[in-house]
Amino acid sequence: MFRKFKGISTMTRPTFIAHCTDDNRFQSVHDHLWAVKNLCETYAEPLHLSHVAGLAGWLHDAGKYAQTFQDYINKSHDGDPNTHPGQVNHAFAGARLLGAFLNQNFDDDAIYLSELIENVVMAHHNAGGPYDYVTPTSGESPFLQRQSQKIKDWTISEIKQHFFEDFSQASFEAYLDEAIHEVSMIPDKQQETQENFYLRYIASCLIDADHLETGDFMVGKTTQQESQGASLDALCRINEEKAALQARQNATDTTSGQGMINRLRGEMSQYCLAAGQADQGIYSLSVPTGGGKTLAGLRFALNQCVTHYLDHIIIVSPYTTIIEQNTRAIRQRLDIEPSDRSTVLEYHSAIGNDQVEQDDPKNDRYYYARDTWDAPIIMTTQVAYLNALYGRGSKNLRHMHRMVNSVVIFDEIQSMPTKAVEMNNVAMNWLAHEGKSTLLLCTATQPSLSHDVLPIGIDAPKEIIPDIPSVETAFKRTELVDHTAKVWELDDLMNGLKSELTRVSSVLAVMNTKKAARQAFQQFNELNLDVKGYHLSTAMCAAHRKKVIKAIRENLKNQMPVVVFSTQLIEAGVDLSFGSVFRSLAGIDSVIQAAGRCNRNHETKIG
Structure with a gap:
């Protein structure tokens, strides 16, 4: 979904500056923190962690209340050659401010919240994302090292004084209590075993909000736009009309082989419709090759989104050639013009900016969708998907929170690299159980991923096709001939x-x-x-x-x-x-x- 939010800027220099531009526009720290906080709240709403993520947004740039930072940003704006980015540590101040409020609170949920927010805030400029709590090779804790690191650029009393000149301390404390309450709703076992995903999720909300709000201010316009394309509800209605039309056409061709295949594909599509209107969970679609998995899976996903009010459909494929092929099929099915690159977003290495410019010169919506993954349907690679979950860099990290409250379709799941199978299983378990997402594993040759086969497995998927052997027989179009008795040159x-x-x-x-x-x-x-x-x-x-x-x-x-x-x-x-x-x-x-x-x-x- 596309949401509007416009930050506040001023032409006069505020007392505490967060950002400034070459054309003498200035944004106050207050306005930046408040805008990022509001965006974080919106992003984390699906998991009922709005106050947790909002707290990270509220505190992330509190270090800009330091006089050393204000001296730096003013000198930098005025062209002082002795200034350079990063010379003042502003990232750790919000974490220390939160610690000052929670250091006497020994409640487990307060401690858990402190670990989440302090880590995320300290690391919001770290290319590697949140810091490890324990490094496997040395046993040291990068997080604790930074938590205890001495800072010469400011004192916590200075930050606290200026922060609460801009914001009500009573309101902040009430907000902090709400964040602790939200954390308390996460079961203890999940807190213990899934902390890395909650940590990355909150970091993803913060990084996306911070980059988006800062970018908007620096270019002087709001890139978040109300979608001019169709919503998932509207796309589902279009797809159902097309499915009904296809069914009528299939019924008229009762003699040709193509007609028989199309009728079988229609039956697979009907099974996907029924499953799409059922409960969320991990599903498998084991249709034989050529069985129409792309459009059947799309029908399942659209109906899941409408039934459970989900936000996105993310389709993960092994190769860009498959993405391009399936994107064409989906756009044609849903009456989406090829130039509309933000309703069905392709995110892979073969998309070039020159091609986008040629198709649609007014493409702010595409760049917004590309950077944020805020699009109804996202077509991407296994590499980009895994990077969003585990990869370095803010470009990858900011995509992660879009995977919750969504449908994730794994096209040709058997092609997932062996070395990535179990790390993907861990992610799928979190997305399905804690992330409120529905997962669909598509292939004619389903790999064994369950707990009884792998040390780190998934719950057995619910198969959409009720009688796979009968379907395989019905789809039989080939004979296998064995020539392995002799090694061929x-x-x-x-x-x-x-x-x-x-x-x-x-x-x-x-x-x-x-x-x-x-x-x-x-x-x-x-x-x-x-x-x-x-x-x-x-x-x-x-x-x-x-x-x-x-x-x-x-x-x-x-x-x-x-x-x-x-x-x-x-x-x-x-x-x-x-x-x-x-x-x-x-x-x-x-x-x-x-x-x-x-x-x-x-x-x-x-x-």
């Missing part, structure tokens, strides 16, 4: 390709390594057949892969003879259909995913 593969091209016009060969895919492609070109060959690999830049996939799609559409050599990247949801597929020996999940690129839309009886 490249010459054997070339002979197999030539044999298949006598009966089908398109063949895909999926190799296990980039080197193998490249060598096979090169040897095929040396055959000089009247067949177009293509090569796909993660070694190619995103723009090149996109161009090649577009060319392959055009050839397949026009039924031109084509052979494609690819690494496993083509198996993760790329919507291409070949007459025959060769797969280098791999696990059964990879074999099934490769089979999903064969006879995908039931063009023939069996592939």
Whole structure:
């Protein structure tokens, strides 16, 4: 959601300056703290931690009440060459001020609140985010070291005096009591085991609010805008109308293979509608490849948002090519123009600012959505998703709080890197149980992630499809042929390709390594057949892969003879259909995913 808030600025220098611009606009510390506090309250409302996050916002720049900081900012504004950013420590003062109020309060909830807020406030300019309470390698505590660090730039009595000249101490103490009460509502076990996520969540609220409010003041305009696009409720209504229309069209085609597949996809969509209107939790959608998971999952997510008043849909995919493909499908389904980059936000490395400028010169809403992830639907990568939860840098940290009270869809969940599986499981448990989010694990080959399989597992997901074996039988479009009795050389593969091209016009060969895919492609070109060959690999830049996939799609559409050599990247949801597929020996999940690129839309009886 897009929310409006405008800070207050003045042309005369206030007594205590928070920010100043080259055109002689000044923002007081009071106005900045109050604006950031209000934004933090709004951000943390879904988890009922408004006063906790608001307290962090209220205190984060209290150090700017120090005379040393005021001397610095005035000299800096007046061009003194001896000033430089960071020469006055203003970040620790709010933490010390809170400590002065809580150091005699030995209540467990007050201590927990103190740890949260002091850490977040001290670290709000730290690139690494909140400080570790214990460093695993040395056993030291970066948090305690900074908590006891001597500061020469100010005294706590000075900060306290000036802070309460601007704000009522009685109101502050009442607000602090409300924050302690909110913390007390977190069960003790969650406080103990999930503190890192609560810490990052409050830090995310603060960093997002601080960056947004400061940026607005510095550029002299409010970038938060009321959404000109559709709300999730409106998008859900559009999607239901499209689903009903598709169902009527499917009913008229009772003979073709494509019609049969579309009717089956419609049934999967209906199952997702029912689950979308059910309780929140962790769900799995185990539809066979080519079963319409993208639009079925969208229907589930939109109905969950409407039913439970959720804020965002975040779709996490392994490759940018899949994101671009699925984004096109979702925009088309929901009647969203390609130039509207803030209703369905793509957040990945292949999006360039020049492309955005060309599509929509008036793109403040896009940049706001990109920086804050405040968009109805967010399409992003596994890397960006994990960075929001664990990564360094304020750009990553400020996204984390958008994941709560949302639907998070993991497209091709089996492709999550093995080394990241358990850390993702920890995050999914927190999002589902404490973060009030619904999670959907999408793939034809569901990995085993439960507690009985992994040391750090998740609760068994609720499967949306009631009878998976029957659905797999109904979707069967391929026959698997085992050629593993003999180890093939490249010459054997070339002979197999030539044999298949006598009966089908398109063949895909999926190799296990980039080197193998490249060598096979090169040897095929040396055959000089009247067949177009293509090569796909993660070694190619995103723009090149996109161009090649577009060319392959055009050839397949026009039924031109084509052979494609690819690494496993083509198996993760790329919507291409070949007459025959060769797969280098791999696990059964990879074999099934490769089979999903064969006879995908039931063009023939069996592939």
